[in-house]
Amino acid sequence: MDLTAFADALQQSGISEWMRASLKALPIIEAIHVMAVATVFGTIFIVDLRLLGYRDMTRPFSRVFGETLRWTWAGFALAVVTGALLFMPNARTYVANTAFALKMLGLVGAGINMAVFEFTTLRRVASWDSNAQTPMGARIAGATSILIWTWVIVCGRWIGFTKGYDFTVPKEMDLDFDFSQGCLNCFSDLWLG
Amino acid sequence: MIRIATGVFVAGLMAASFVLPAQAHHSFSIFDSSKTRVFTGVVVRVNPDVNHLQIFFAVMNEERKNVIRDDKGQPIIWAVEMAGSAQSAREGISVNAFPPKTIISVALHPLRSGEPAGDRGGTAMFKCPANTPPPPGKHCDSVEGSVAFGTGKLPTPTT
Numbered sequence: 001m002d003l004t005a006f007a008d009a010l011q012q013s014g015i016s017e018w019m020r021a022s023l024k025a026l027p028i029i030e031a032i033h034v035m036a037v038a039t040v041f042g043t044i045f046i047v048d049l050r051l052l053g054y055r056d057m058t059r060p061f062s063r064v065f066g067e068t069l070r071w072t073w074a075g076f077a078l079a080v081v082t083g084a085l086l087f088m089p090n091a092r093t094y095v096a097n098t099a100f101a102l103k104m105l106g107l108v109g110a111g112i113n114m115a116v117f118e119f120t121t122l123r124r125v126a127s128w129d130s131n132a133q134t135p136m137g138a139r140i141a142g143a144t145s146i147l148i149w150t151w152v153i154v155c156g157r158w159i160g161f162t163k164g165y166d167f168t169v170p171k172e173m174d175l176d177f178d179f180s181q182g183c184l185n186c187f188s189d190l191w192l193g
Numbered sequence: 194m195i196r197i198a199t200g201v202f203v204a205g206l207m208a209a210s211f212v213l214p215a216q217a218h219h220s221f222s223i224f225d226s227s228k229t230r231v232f233t234g235v236v237v238r239v240n241p242d243v244n245h246l247q248i249f250f251a252v253m254n255e256e257r258k259n260v261i262r263d264d265k266g267q268p269i270i271w272a273v274e275m276a277g278s279a280q281s282a283r284e285g286i287s288v289n290a291f292p293p294k295t296i297i298s299v300a301l302h303p304l305r306s307g308e309p310a311g312d313r314g315g316t317a318m319f320k321c322p323a324n325t326p327p328p329p330g331k332h333c334d335s336v337e338g339s340v341a342f343g344t345g346k347l348p349t350p351t352t
Contacts, residue, residue: 019243020278026243089243089278160244161223165310167249167270169237173293175251175268179326180258 007091016089026086033082037156039075041149043068051142053134060129061138065122090163099162103155110148117141224302224312231350232271233332235260236295239288241278247310248273248291248299257326272310273301273318284342286318296321298332300348317343 010016019025049055050064087094094100121137128135134142169175234250251260251268260268275281291297299318301311319333320340333339334347 020241021282023279023283026277026279086243089241093240093242163242163244165247165249165272165308166238166240167272167309169251169268169270170293173237175235175237175260178259180256 003095004092007095010088010091013088015085016091019085019089029082029085033079033086036075036079036082037153040072040079041153043072043075044145044149047072048142048145051134051138051145053132053139057132061134062125062129093163093166094159096166097159097163099155099158103152103159106148106152106155110145110152113141113144113148221312223304223306225305226302226312226314227351228303229300229348229351230303230311231298231300231332231347232273233257233296233298233327234271236291236293236297237268237270238293239291241288243277243279245274246276246278246281246286248275248286248297250297250299253296253326256329257331270309271301273299273313274310275313285340286342290342291320295323296326296333298327298334298347300350315343315345316348317341317345319347 019029046055046068047065050057050059050061056064117137121135121141124135128138232250232252234252236248236250238249240247240249249270249272251270253259254261262268275286276284278287281287297318297320299313300316301313303309303311317334318341320342321327321333321336322338325336325338327333327336332347334341
């Protein structure tokens with residue numbers, strides 16, 4: 001199954017139909033998604049500022065990290081679930097959208113940045129945990145994280161402005177009619193009404 | 194100084210992160226509300242987008258006998274965008290209500306970008322009876338038996 005067929009299947013699923021039919025589902029789920037993303041960005045931002053040496057310097061990094069991480073993951077999980085619900089009813093449109101692809105790329109980048117930090121600088125955290133001056137690796141990870149998450153948010157918003165329009169005419173659509181011929185039934189072949 | 198500059202930069206990012214999500218799906222400023230165009234066309238497809246339902250139609254000529262085609266012989270397709278699919282369904286606008294080849298008349302505020310699409314705004318949309326285009330130069334609202342979706346009349350075009 002290719003990506004387009006997969007997107008079509010998602011778009012025609014029962015959940016998508018429910019999203020399309022409900023007046024309240026979209027605004028409620030969208031609001032939760034925004035709050036979840038704000039939680040992710042807000043908690044990560046606290047950690048990033050600590051990594052950059054701007055905030056919470058009197059507290060060990062491991063404590064700041066430990067206290068915020070659970071909220072980050074909770075927010076992220078909520079954002080993934082609500083994001084999937086927003087994605088499914090318009091899946092075909094989103095998979096063809098550049099801003100959406102760039103947002104997903106940003107999420108992958110954020111994951112890589114976090115993994116690199118965890119497997120390198122964080123492993124030596126005991127040596128700089130309470131230091132006011134954080135190591136270069138920590139500062140790079142913090143700055144990269146802020147930039148990437150800002151990128152994710154901007155691309156997320158940009159999706160709504162760039163979903164665009166698919167002007168292609170379906171292959172089965174015959175527009176070679178001519179009402180001047182008096183063909184009252186010239187649409188009967190495809191008339192579904 | 195570097196710390197102050199960095200602080201200002203970070204504050205800017207924070208402000209952006211709070212302001213951006215507060216906007217709607219897309220700003221209506223992408224549409225030129227000072228312009229109104231009125232079309233009669235043949236539905237080719239309905240995209241039941243959750244955020245904004247879209248109807249794609251081939252524009253009919255002034256004689257209402259055929260669709261207009263470009264230099265390459267391809268039909269000229271326009272899209273009209275409106276409220277989300279659920280909200281539109283409350284007005285009776287759905288995939289089932291507008292099957293392919295339904296003749297419609299609709300007013301829209303065109304995109305500023307020049308793309309052939311626009312926002313329906315709050316005006317009514319009309320569906321002609323099956324296989325019954327309006328008389329030359331007229332729209333579906335003039336055809337007996339046409340169905341209105343939404344309230345009011347078709348507005349007077351500005352262009």
